[in-house]
Amino acid sequence: MPSSDSSPTVWQVETLHTHLEAGDSFFIFDVRNEDEYESWKIEGTVEIPMMNVPYYAMLESDEFDDVIDSFKAYLQQGTVEKLPREVPILAVCAKGDTSAFVAEALRRLGFPAFNLEGGTQAWGDHYHPRVITESEELAVYQIGRPARGCLSYVVASNGTAAIIDPLRHVEHYLELAQEKSLAYELILDTHAHADHISGGPTLAEKIGAPYFLHPYDGIHPIDVLPATIPYEYLRDGQTFQVGAHEMVTLHIPGHTLGNVAYLLDGKYLFTGDSIFIESIARPDLGGRGDTWAPIHHQSLRRLLELPDDTTVLPAHFSTLNESDDQGLFAAPLGTLRKKNGGLLEAQKSQQEFVEYILASLPKFPDEYIEIKRVNAGLAKVGESKASELELGKNICAVAQARDQANT
Numbered sequence: 534m535p536s537s538d539s540s541p542t543v544w545q546v547e548t549l550h551t552h553l554e555a556g557d558s559f560f561i562f563d564v565r566n567e568d569e570y571e572s573w574k575i576e577g578t579v580e581i582p583m584m585n586v587p588y589y590a591m592l593e594s595d596e597f598d599d600v601i602d603s604f605k606a607y608l609q610q611g612t613v614e615k616l617p618r619e620v621p622i623l624a625v626c627a628k629g630d631t632s633a634f635v636a637e638a639l640r641r642l643g644f645p646a647f648n649l650e651g652g653t654q655a656w657g658d659h660y661h662p663r664v665i666t667e668s669e670e671l672a673v674y675q676i677g678r679p680a681r682g683c684l685s686y687v688v689a690s691n692g693t694a695a696i697i698d699p700l701r702h703v704e705h706y707l708e709l710a711q712e713k714s715l716a717y718e719l720i721l722d723t724h725a726h727a728d729h730i731s732g733g734p735t736l737a738e739k740i741g742a743p744y745f746l747h748p749y750d751g752i753h754p755i756d757v758l759p760a761t762i763p764y765e766y767l768r769d770g771q772t773f774q775v776g777a778h779e780m781v782t783l784h785i786p787g788h789t790l791g792n793v794a795y796l797l798d799g800k801y802l803f804t805g806d807s808i809f810i811e812s813i814a815r816p817d818l819g820g821r822g823d824t825w826a827p828i829h830h831q832s833l834r835r836l837l838e839l840p841d842d843t844t845v846l847p848a849h850f851s852t853l854n855e856s857d858d859q860g861l862f863a864a865p866l867g868t869l870r871k872k873n874g875g876l877l878e879a880q881k882s883q884q885e886f887v888e889y890i891l892a893s894l895p896k897f898p899d900e901y902i903e904i905k906r907v908n909a910g911l912a913k914v915g916e917s918k919a920s921e922l923e924l925g926k927n928i929c930a931v932a933q934a935r936d937q938a939n940t
């Protein structure tokens with residue numbers, strides 16, 4: 534939407550990400566439907582003041598030919614008094630089209646308003662790579678999808694590379710390979726994901742590299758049907774060479790029966806869904822939290838035996854606050870041993886741990902069963918259905934149950 538002057542009137546999702554991480558002050562004016570707004574909001578490191586007014590509520594009058602005039606008239610009937618004038622207002626809708634008109638209406642009323650280009654859909658699909666370490670001899674990149682709290686990794690050494698837990702939009706990994714002159718030789722999932730569609734099988738097909746999954750996760754836990762996707766079997770203790778470096782597979786059932794972690798050079802621990810920065814993974818997404826919680830306890834105990842200076846690199850986070858001052862989701866195991874609520878429970882008896890888990894389970898999203906079907910090749914979905922299934926933030930950690938219970 535053109536403005537009367539040449540100053541910028543939009544925020545790209547990268548700009549939004551920067552402001553969210555920095556904890557900058559701004560206000561969100563969200564014009565999506567109420568149910569869309571309630572199911573998923575933009576979150577940052579600090580609470581962002583926001584208001585939801587569905588755009589259709591602002592179009593009730595037939596008096597105006599121009600949609601901006603209609604929005605403006607609506608806003609003047611009691612809304613403008615509730616909006617701040619001293620901080621930017623970000624207008625948000627699902628795709629960024631309607632909110633462009635809303636932002637323009639706000640600007641005409643004298644507010645410093647911007648439109649989120651691409652809307653919540655673009656924010657949900659935003660990926661951001663960060664460097665954990667980088668040299669020709671060894672590079673580790675953390676590729677995050679911040680709106681969903683999903684993290685994936687690329688490990689590279691002397692031009693060859695492995696991808697761990699690739700997310701659905703595989704072009705980001707292909708672009709990174711081009712930019713850094715890398716050839717992917719291995720595609721590894723830590724487990725059959727329930728909260729998002731894996732990019733693993735698609736990448737394997739595109740680049741001809743093998744895709745690895747533990748065979749226990751090749752069975753859909755609810756349907757009890759075997760995966761139809763091509764994959765190589767992972768096993769405990771299996772090693773992979775990435776250039777000059779070795780990665781060991783640790784079978785740590787609990788979140789899923791085929792859950793694994795990968796330990797690179799005895800230093801970097803790709804924990805998948807087991808240990809997160811502030812919490813631990815839930816063990817009930819196979820529908821058997823009661824019987825899987827005890828093996829989750831054993832597996833976490835196994836990981837806790839690793840040295841304190843092991844760097845934990847998880848597959849998820851719950852809030853942007855979990856990142857360090859460089860925006861990385863990474864922490865020494867020795868620190869998490871003392872601070873991570875779930876790991877503190879894991880250091881107690883099995884009975885205490887199981888009681889804690891069973892009292893802390895978040896809601897089981899219905900779509901997680903279907904996402905696992907897609908990841909197993911048992912269901913096929915197009916882009917719009919895939920996007921709908923993945924909508925919102927992951928609910929893979931047990932600690933979120935306590936947050937939800939408190940709200």
Ligand SMILES: [Fe+2]
Nearest residue numbers: 726727806929
């Ligand atoms: Fe998971």
